[in-house]
Amino acid sequence: MLTLYLHIPFCKARCSYCDFYLVTRQGLVDPFFRALSLETVARSADLTGTIISAIHFGGGTPSLVPVRLLRGWLDQLRSLCTFAADIEIALEANPEDLTEETMDELRAAGITRLSLGVQSFLPEKLKILGRKHSALESQRVTAGALRTFDSVSVDLICGVPGEDLSMWNADLQTALALYPQHLSVYMLSVEPKTLLHRKIEKGIVTVPDDAVQASMYAVAMREAALHGYTHYELSNFCLPGHHSRYNLSSWKREPYLGFGPSAHSFLVAGEREIRMANVSSLTRYIAAPAHAVVFHEELSAEERFTEQVFLSLRINSGLEVEFLQKENKLGHLVARSIDQFTGKGWTVQHQGLLYLTEKGFLFADYIAAALIFG
Numbered sequence: 001m002l003t004l005y006l007h008i009p010f011c012k013a014r015c016s017y018c019d020f021y022l023v024t025r026q027g028l029v030d031p032f033f034r035a036l037s038l039e040t041v042a043r044s045a046d047l048t049g050t051i052i053s054a055i056h057f058g059g060g061t062p063s064l065v066p067v068r069l070l071r072g073w074l075d076q077l078r079s080l081c082t083f084a085a086d087i088e089i090a091l092e093a094n095p096e097d098l099t100e101e102t103m104d105e106l107r108a109a110g111i112t113r114l115s116l117g118v119q120s121f122l123p124e125k126l127k128i129l130g131r132k133h134s135a136l137e138s139q140r141v142t143a144g145a146l147r148t149f150d151s152v153s154v155d156l157i158c159g160v161p162g163e164d165l166s167m168w169n170a171d172l173q174t175a176l177a178l179y180p181q182h183l184s185v186y187m188l189s190v191e192p193k194t195l196l197h198r199k200i201e202k203g204i205v206t207v208p209d210d211a212v213q214a215s216m217y218a219v220a221m222r223e224a225a226l227h228g229y230t231h232y233e234l235s236n237f238c239l240p241g242h243h244s245r246y247n248l249s250s251w252k253r254e255p256y257l258g259f260g261p262s263a264h265s266f267l268v269a270g271e272r273e274i275r276m277a278n279v280s281s282l283t284r285y286i287a288a289p290a291h292a293v294v295f296h297e298e299l300s301a302e303e304r305f306t307e308q309v310f311l312s313l314r315i316n317s318g319l320e321v322e323f324l325q326k327e328n329k330l331g332h333l334v335a336r337s338i339d340q341f342t343g344k345g346w347t348v349q350h351q352g353l354l355y356l357t358e359k360g361f362l363f364a365d366y367i368a369a370a371l372i373f374g
């Protein structure tokens with residue numbers, strides 16, 4: 001089984017906090033899809049004979065491109081490989097691009113899961129994030145998506161400048177009242193060179209402090225659990241059976257192929273694990289799509305171990321303690337670290353597997369680093 005990712009690098013305008021690779025010139029949409037078709041032909045050897053369990057249209061803003069172009073690529077894929085009978089085909093969408101008709105069209109094209117970049121239901125948060133949709137659109141489109149698709153995910157951001165705990169709670173409760181099958185909650189990450197970063201540097205706005213951010217995350221975990229969601233990954237909550245198949249498979253370090261500019265791929269061949277990255281330039285991608293891969297690296301045993309520990313702790317399927325002790329040069333220290341974390345209420349062990357507790361999720365990276373590097 002294989003999963004596929006397509007990076008669609010177009011957005012109407014850049015949001016204040018975003019540092020993804022994207023362009024705002026829509027004139028290149030058709031040339032991009034022609035290049036994608038050529039990249040797909042060039043990589044057909046990796047696709048032939050495979051069964052695809054999930055396809056993820058990410059970006060950028062996939063909902064910005066005509067549905068006929070998405071359908072065309074899906075048709076090309078179908079001629080090269082087999083889609084699993086219960087395939088998940090997910091599309092990231094911004095509320096301002098969606099009408100009832102577009103959603104019907106997307107569904108008819110084979111999209112099974114809509115991932116809505118809502119980010120907030122509050123006008124003041126949307127404004128500071130530089131989002132292009134209104135709070136009303138967030139609600140109207142989420143409700144419409146839930147009528148059209150069997151699986152809808154809503155992305156929310158917390159820790160936005162000016163936000164306090166009561167604002168976050170109001171935002172979260174609006175999302176929970178709509179009851180999407182999946183909820184992603186991201187703590188605002190202020191990336192260098194973004195508009196938001198510059199505003200913070202100049203003291204124009206300030207982000208909530210660490211204690212408030214930790215409380216926001218704790219409220220999200222508590223409320224999601226009360227509404228019946230499973231906390232299956234650090235930032236992700238779902239109703240039974242509605243996890244993101246593509247994301248979960250990549251967190252489990254299963255192979256995936258990425259298409260489009262700046263997309264990454266991960267291939268497994270026996271004991272070998274290979275990471276690849278496509279060129280992060282739309283013009284270079286369009287000029288030579290058959291040579292889009294510009295980075296290719298086989299992971300060393302240390303890199304594989306590090307990835308496994310970081311990723312396994314993020315998801316709720318646990319990390320094998322025996323693996324941790326055997327593969328780590330500092331394996332003799334692992335038991336002591338685990339005891340310390342368990343004493344603090346950050347980890348629990350069950351049947352040879354180590355899990356983070358809700359408190360432990362707040363320190364996930366610290367715990368992973370301590371288990372790897374001692």
Ligand code: SF4
Pocket residue numbers: 010011012013014015018019020022059060061094117
């Ligand atoms: S819509 Fe998403 S990808 Fe596009 S600029 Fe905003 S955050 Fe970035």
